[in-house]
Amino acid sequence: xxxxxxxxxxxxxxxxxxxxxxxxQEILRIRQFSxxxxxxxxxxxxxxxxxxxxxxVVWNVFATPEFSLHPINSxxxxxxxxxxxxxxxxxxxxxxxxxxxEAGNDVYLGGVSAYSTLGWFDDPILSSMLKYGKLRLAExxxxxxxxxxxxxxxxxxxxxxxxxxVGDFGVRRWLQESSSGSDLSKFEKNKEWEQHFLKxxxxxxxxxxxLYASNKPEKQMLLQKQHIYGALKAGxxxxxxxxxxxxxxxxxxxxxxxxxxxxxxxTYHDLAGAFTSLLALSENDLVLFYKxxxxxxxxxxxxxxxxxxxxxxxxxxxRQD
Numbered sequence: 001x002x003x004x005x006x007x008x009x010x011x012x013x014x015x016x017x018x019x020x021x022x023x024x025q026e027i028l029r030i031r032q033f034s035x036x037x038x039x040x041x042x043x044x045x046x047x048x049x050x051x052x053x054x055x056x057v058v059w060n061v062f063a064t065p066e067f068s069l070h071p072i073n074s075x076x077x078x079x080x081x082x083x084x085x086x087x088x089x090x091x092x093x094x095x096x097x098x099x100x101x102e103a104g105n106d107v108y109l110g111g112v113s114a115y116s117t118l119g120w121f122d123d124p125i126l127s128s129m130l131k132y133g134k135l136r137l138a139e140x141x142x143x144x145x146x147x148x149x150x151x152x153x154x155x156x157x158x159x160x161x162x163x164x165x166v167g168d169f170g171v172r173r174w175l176q177e178s179s180s181g182s183d184l185s186k187f188e189k190n191k192e193w194e195q196h197f198l199k200x201x202x203x204x205x206x207x208x209x210x211l212y213a214s215n216k217p218e219k220q221m222l223l224q225k226q227h228i229y230g231a232l233k234a235g236x237x238x239x240x241x242x243x244x245x246x247x248x249x250x251x252x253x254x255x256x257x258x259x260x261x262x263x264x265x266x267t268y269h270d271l272a273g274a275f276t277s278l279l280a281l282s283e284n285d286l287v288l289f290y291k292x293x294x295x296x297x298x299x300x301x302x303x304x305x306x307x308x309x310x311x312x313x314x315x316x317x318x319r320q321d
Contacts, residue, residue: 004048004124023134024049027125030138030174037177038170039286040145044122051127056111058086059093062267063100063107064259067212067221069205071156071263072105079118080153083267086112108260114140116147135171135187142170150290152297158304161271162293168272169279193246196239198269204232205262229257274308281311281318292318 035042063072071083087093097109113128146166175184282289296304307317
């Protein structure tokens, strides 16, 4: 936080290249759009920049038991319980991950480019956020600002899926309003591929859930678990062959493919489609949508998840207004 430099100052700095200045100017426009068109918090977040001098700001560790897809929670005073634990030092994350593996758990450690302080501080643009290009950068900004707007303690799946849906919707609206047809086409193509990839991963998750609920002997479950992951890898190769220049998930698929990695995907995407449906039921009226999401936040975790999974059959979940 002490290394923050105002972006407006960088835009006029002689040491900054023309391409960097253009990117920082775009960030300021995206930030203005987020408050004016997406009704996300209007504050000092993303008005400054920090060069981290490393690839990631945080390393998150996800862990599950060997025959379960339920993440092992880490709990904190302010934010409640999370389905992962984050570390600012990679070595600390590696050591924690090693401890969890030694205890017999499936573990996934992933670098993170950004996170939200939930409005407690003005979050800066980080150098780790710039490597993905402006479309992904905008999506991350909208995602993290959504956390500032609505955050429910002890429900990572709800919070992350809500922010994921807002990020997707936000980029589409931003590109539509900026008349950037080529960028919108690129974004939609990438999202189409992502949906096919997620469908593949979440289908494997369902198979694993059925397996772990079967109470079969552990040796048999282990063999079937390995078979499901083998089929997932084969399905990914087949999927890639049907696309021209798809986004590359080769590294993600080839390393530490286990329950914890699948659980990390589910945390962000299991309920995202439900939030997208709720937005459509709200006719893309963000005031109404946010009101309905806040109402869901007043319910118990079980109630709100049931509502999201059965929106059309439980209308009082979103028609209470």
